[in-house]
Amino acid sequence: MKLDFEKTGGLVPAVIQDDLTGQVLMLGYMNQEALDKTQQEGVVTFFSRTKNRLWTKGETSGNFLDVVSIAEDCDNDTLLIKVKPNGPTCHTGSTSCFGEEKVAKRAAAIRFIAQLEEVIQERKVNPAEGSYTNFLFKKGVNKIAQKVGEEAVETVIDAVAGELDTMKGEAADLLYHLLVLLAATGLELKDVVGVLEERHKK
Template sequence: MDELTDLSDRRIAEASALAGLRFDADGLIPVVAQDVGTGRVLMVAWANREALEATLETGTVHFWSRSRGELWMKGETSGNTLTLTGLHADCDGDTLLALVRPAGPACHTGDTTCFGAGTDPATDDVLPAVWATLVDRSRQRPEGSYTVRLLDDPNLRVKKLGEETAELIQALVQDDAPRATEEAADLVYHALAALLAAGATLDDLLGELERRRG
């Protein structure tokens, strides 16, 4: 445990630090994945040294499947990957906390978290949920979807961004808080759709906000 005791935050940043972990008899260790943006616990899975090395090397969370007996990258087939922002060991070195930015729902059921909606500490996951819906619409392309029209038509996107901005400004000038809130929500939705169409990700947006917060 010497390699961990010198780290006040018990951060695992390099493969060499894995030597200080306490794997079980099967060479596995539980990993708790937590959304760094919302604080929600997303899932718990197992990892061996190979999975942890892959996670550290790629920056995308990998686990070890006990049922299949193989390495797997979260989101490899669904696209709902977990981008690692920090990996920390607990005080005993036998459990890991992976701070992540999810690219979509973490649960195979389509839910944001494997632990259900009742675990939501507030409404912090609304933005990721809206983004996940936008991504889903872009992939599934349901007939008659306004979001699909928005993603396909750059002129419509620019027009709606201008309209929603003007309506928000008007509501603010009139000190109409309820209407301003509604218009702000419309603007956020259209801005997220425009970012998705431009090839940006929610991680990009949250990362920039986090940088400015610091």
């Protein structure tokens, strides 16, 4: 990485982006020392212009930003850092310093679904004792498919009856078992989303 720190007075802007959702979380500044520390520790550290020192995001709140990737722009004077945030990024408690709480809530929901799928895929490769997910995998595709059908019917029944509180639980069960079924058949959620994207283009 050949950043031109002198071009911008010793500091370069660092745009922080949620690796999973693509949401821009915040903007900070780094000098060479902050960048080195970030690369070495895998946690975002800025140079705070108000504190006049290195500042690791989350050192007080615990809401650290785990680094996924770091890229420089074409002019070598700006960084794009993709992260996995551990809690809200903004000091106000918002997911992003740019507001967009509706977007943030959707992003958080998407992030959790992706994390859940990761756990399910991990259970498939590395079974855990007492895991319900592994119990389903052992039962096989037919049993998992049956559970998907059962949860779908229960979701429909609650929807028709207007039982929205219990419907949320049934829909959660349906979504979980569908993710397990996808994993059991060698598919991932992105494969399904890909079909939706193609249909959306038509």
